[in-house]
Amino acid sequence: GENVEQHPSTLSVQEGDSAVIKCTYSDSASNYFPWYKQELGKGPQLIIDIRSNVGEKKDQRIAVTLNKTAKHFSLHITETQPEDSAVYFCAASTGSQGNLIFGKGTKLSVKP
């Protein structure tokens, strides 16, 4: 089955700096890669996603890149703000009514 590895587990950056979180997956059939932000005591919130027919997607300060050959995808947050502090999860799915397989999460701390 699918296995998703996520690094780093914790990341601390200064406000205004960029943050990068990386994930690798094992199942070549996976074709959908969402990223979720989870704040303490709340459910995960979808922040951006990418499908396998696209190499990069950007939404304001957030971007995701996908390398299908290497089976890895990354989340890039630019101009970080304290409110970006949260736990971020990557996930992978085959997209055919398939469930999401999550990485272990990255706790991002943005220091003012």
Place this chain on the structure above:
Amino acid sequence: GAVVSQHPSRVICKSGTSVKIECRSLDFQATTMFWYRQFPKQSLMLMATSNEGSKATYEQGVEKDKFLINHASLTLSTLTVTSAHPEDSSFYICSASKDGRYGYTFGSGTRLTVV
């Protein structure tokens, strides 16, 4: 956008009792919903796939008789934790997808504490 409502947000129950958690898709129909469990500082682990009008599909190691899932309509799935024990204490979260394939939206989660 797609909205998934989960209720209750917090529940405390006595050991041996049962607790029901509801997951509703408010602005779309969902033939499939997913139930996850999350321990503190850990990732989300899929428990089961809830299918409207048919039996749920449970992941390996999840007791189907303990975690009863009912998906009676296209907008409602329920998870009942039967004969709850302290080790069942956890954060339970449901999710659904508007098109059944992408853009999964999660509920706000239910913090279950069994005393």
